[in-house]
Amino acid sequence: MQTHEIRQRFLDHFERAGHTVVPSASLISEDPTLLFTVAGMVPFKPYFLGQSTPPFPRATSVQKCVRTLDIDNVGITTRHNTFFQMAGNFSFGDYFKAGAIQHAWTLLTGSLADGGYGLDPDRLWVTVFEKDDESVQLWQEIAGLPAERIQKMGMADNFWSMGVPGPCGPCSEIYYDRGPSFGPDGGPLASDERYLEVWNLVFMQDMRGESSGLGGSHAADFDILGPLPSQNIDTGLGVERMALVLQDVDNVYETDLLRPIISRMEELSGRTYGQDPQADIRMRVIADHSRSATLLIGDGVTPGNEGRGYVLRRLVRRTVRAARLIGVTEPVIGTLFGVVRDLMSPSYPELATDFARIEKIGVTEEKAFLRTIASGTKLFAVAEQETKAEGATVLPGATAFTLHDTQGFPIDLTLEMAAEAGLTVDVAGFTRLMEEQKTRARADAKARKGSLADLSVYRGLLADGPTRFTGYSELVSEGIVTGLLVDGALVDTAAEGQVIELVLDQTPLYAESGGQDSDAGWIVGPHGRAEVLDVQKVDRKLTVHRVRVTDGELVAGSTVTAHVDPEWRLGARQAHSGTHVVHAALRQVLGPQALQAGSYNKPGYLRLDFSFDTALTAAMRSEIEEVSNRAIRADLGVRVVYGTQAEAAAMGAIALFGETYDDTVRIVEIGGPWSVELCGGTHVEHSSQIGPLALTSESSVGSGLRRVEAVVGFEAFQHLAAERALVHQVAGLLKVPAAEVPGRIETLTERLRQVEKELAAVRAAQLTGSAAAMVDGATRVGAVDLVAAALPEGTSAADVRTLATDLKNRMSGRPAVVALFAPSADAVAFVVAVTAPAVQLGVKAGDLVKAFVPQVGGRGGGKPDMAQGGGSNPAGVPAAIAELRSVLGDDRA
Incomplete structure (x- = not known):
């Protein structure tokens, strides 16, 4: 059975059972705590949290999902995907455990002719929460499952919550026995490879409290505060996993929507899937990531350096890198995206109609990464040279991390190139820095998660119906104050000076949405007046006005007149x-x-x-x-x-x-x-x-x-x-008609460039002319001759380096150090050059720079024979020279 049919059978089954079919939401989640839609229930989250009233008692959907927590393990396991499709059925205070179990069992075991999946009932197992005896009894009564195929598990496995205070409850997971070739007998407790989880039924029945902070979001580290006002159902069937079962293949990458991508990579690489485990992993990465990237771009994500854009960029770059590691050096993204389009467009037709845009974004990112590989290779060459010059054989973890973090250079590429150069990499150091970065990211994510606004106070207001917007046809409307809120709590009145939230049954004031800012205006009631500061929507239905009471008071239940500022x-x-x-x-x-x-x-x-x-x-x-x-x-x-x-x-x-x-x-x-x-x-x-x-x-x-x-x-x-006034002003200063301003500016600019070149040549000649005198003035400090000087203000960094190189060459036959500083009003550039005899004595330019940079408030570095940098404290140059002399062994320092 093809995956597209698996999806359709699911939707048809639940539509026949009275469920409203809801189209998949975008992968870009509206939930501020999520980067992406990570589960089928996410679009329904406001209903489960009680933030808004569901428009239907039961629903079904096949939701596009992206999860990135285990992106580094994709391809290594054979049943996890970054992008996947989650089929689900949902009940909002309608049916509960018995209904969910009955619907699931009927679809799984129903005949193909009746619209079911036709699975053998004897190969199905379930797990239940260890305290949920009711579900055990229901599985036995409805499905006829024997007790030995119903296994109990603890909260970590069979109790669900969102990870924050809110709805929670036990769950029951359905497993398919793939047979003894996949693992030992004994049910899911014995092997989750042989017994593959295909469907999870969540029974939302309780409200959980705050986490103790001692465990994860699914651990037993919170209190159950009591039952929910209504019992809800949230289920999730993994479409890709069901395809694995119904197509009788070993893993999700051999199903009909992923194996053709691998086949295309076989054609491009000349390799055969299944012969080289490492190459197989890379082909699976390519299949997963190219499909995920195509769907993300299709939903409007573009590559970037943070958030969703960074995830997409990483997916594209890992795809390109994996292709290169199996020998494909030519561009591949356009070809792969085309395969994904052909495979996925029967379910998501927008991939075909919008393919030109999707392909262009992907190909552009691939080209950028190929340029990154070229530039990163140059930086690696510098790092390699510096490592070998120091007599080391291990590339520092910080260097590998910098290549990864600033250049997007994959660590596996760094490892490969290091091996080719006869070096190893401090992987432990790299891993530590990566973990520090991930810890910071997790802290940020936790902060976002903890900031989820409590919108439950609006539930009663929403129950009275949505706010009617009258502003398309009028700028003044009467409305009834259905709610006044101060600090999130409903109040009866609001006095002069208070900033409050106000809800009307109808309003002409536009709430910010669709890129348009909210209206400005005012609200006048029988007892007072308010200035409108902002207008927002809750659940896209309820209009909430943020206002400042400027006179008298506003009273809940009163009739007021809302005015839109006509000029605004x-x-x-x-x-x-x-x-x-x-x-x-x-x-x-x-x-x-x-x-x-x-x-x-x-x-x-x-x-x-x-x-x-x-x-x-x-x-x-x-x-x-x-x-x-x-x-x-x-x-x-x-x-x-x-x-x-x-x-x-x-x-x-x-x-x-x-x-x-x-x-x-x-x-x-x-x-x-x-x-x-x-x-x-x-x-x-x-x-x-x-x-x-x-x-x-x-x-x-x-x-x-x-x-x-x-x-x-x-x-x-x-x-x-x-702009016209500016042009006239410039024309007056130049004493030419306005039409001649561009030509006159071009002439003056060219003349200025020529003068700057002449001045630069004069300065360079002066510096070169002073080189001999500076060499003659070198002083002996410790074991080397030292030339240390502050150059005239206005000397460029390039001139500093040129002069330092000249002095070093003039003193090349003896141990010598040259340290030149070019101060300006609020900055200083510097170069340190060390001759080969001095390097042999153990004097290194980079070490000298590290010693004195605190004095000039800067940073710098380089090779043992040449280092440079800059600082923000030109007044510290004398102290920097003194520190340099001290490091070199000057007893007078």
Whole structure:
């Protein structure tokens, strides 16, 4: 049975059982405590936590998931994936243990003709929580399982919680016996290789307290505070593991959605999978990581140096590195992504429709990494030379860590190159530094996890229904105060001077979303008035106004009038419609791959991130600005329609990556098909109302990701007026017409460059001329001749190095040290050169630098014969020279 059919049978089974089929959420989790969606229950977490009311009593989904905790072990084990699909069924106060067990057993053991998986009941085992006798009885009554195939386990294995105070409960895991060739008899307690876990049923029935801090999130280090108001079900069936079972293969990498990737690597490498264990691991890494990277990019993640972007970058780079380790040196990402598209698009069609963008981002990152390998190889060569010059045979762990952390240089590559150079690597030191980094990352993650806001206070407000937004058609609306909150607690009144949260049954004030900033305005009640500071949404349904009471008091239950600042809203509409216009212009000028990857707009200002792998030329910027303003001048109609997501897709509507949309979506058209986007923001009625638009900047915000910023409306007029005034001022200073300013500046700049070159030549000649005198003035310090001097202010670092090299060469026949300092107003550059005879005596430039850098407040280093650096304390140069003399053995120091 193919994996796509396994997914569909699961959904069909539960839909027939009255469950609402919920599409997979994005891999980019809305949960602030998570980088990615890590489990099927994550999109339903607000319902389980009581933060919002579920719109259905029971649901089912097949959720895309990414887990990265064990990324270094991927490929080594044969049943773990970074990306995987978790099928689940969920009950929110509807059925409980008996229903969950019945649904699972029917699907697993039902015949293929009846829509089941057709598994042999005699090969299924279950585990239950050691105190959950009720589940034992239910498994025996419903499934007819004999007692010997029901095993009890403790809290570490069969008790579930989110790791923070909240819902928890026992769970029951279902295992499939793969047969004696995979391990000993005796059930899951005896072997988790032979007995493969395929489904976990979580029975949420209790509320847990704070952790004692003595154990992990699943350990018995918390108290059970009491039963939940309602009992819930959360289950998870691993689709890839079920494919392993139903396709009768040994591991997940031999299933239909991963083995073809390995087959392609066999073709590219000329190797055969199954002959070399090390090569097999690398092929599995390639299969896993290329699929994970494709899906992540598909959901809007772009490579970067932190967060999600760093995880994606690491996946792509590990893929490329693994390919090189099995002999494939040519680029592979485009080919691999193409295989993933063909395999996964039947379930995720957006991988095919958006493949041009996905491939471009992946290929761009691969090219960047190949350049990194080239530059890292050069840095490794320097480290190798320094290690050997010191007579050592072990590359320091700090060096390997620096290559890894700053250059993205994999440790396995460092180990391989070190071996080729006859060196070993201080792996223990490298591992210690990596662990310190991971500890810091875990601490950050824990801090984020602990900061999860308690939104349960809004549950009752949400139960009364969502806030109705009236602001599309009016700027003033009456509404009833359904809630006043101070420090998260409901209150009856709020007095003058207090900053509170206020909830209305309807409001014209726009809550920040979709890149648009929240509205400004005020709220007037029968007893007081408040200034609106911010407007946010809770669970995308409840509008919460953060206000400051400026007069009198506000009273819960009273009728108030909410006002939107009309000037603010006008600017906001101009900016948001301007964002759509710029996006359409980008796609027209740069091509369809220039897709929006994020935006922010507020009155008069817009910022838009988009996929593109090179900086925009001046001509490109000019054309984008011209296309935008021509569209504005054309007075294009702006039309808003509503429809299903399928209807929006048929219209060619563009959806923002990572955004969550309802079943019915709002579609904003500007100029018909020229610009069609899903958007909940406020917009102008005609493009001419946007006013002038001026691009103000263009920059890089990550690999394959660019950002443009612009001003619109009156702010654009102010920007252009300021630039015009600046041009007139410069023209006045240069005493030329404004049109001749660029030419005159170019002439002056060229003249300045020439003067600087002449001055540099004069300085260099002066320094060279002083070299002989400096050699003659060398003093004997210990066993060497020393030349130590502060050079004239303005001497460049390059001139310092040139002079130091010249002096060293002039004194090459004797033990000598040259130390030159070039101070400026707030910094100092320095170079230390040591002749070969002095190096033979044990004098090393790097050691000398380390001795005196504290005096100049700096850092530096280098080879035994030459080291350099800089500092921030030029006044410390005399003390640095004194310290240098002392280290060399000057009795007078």
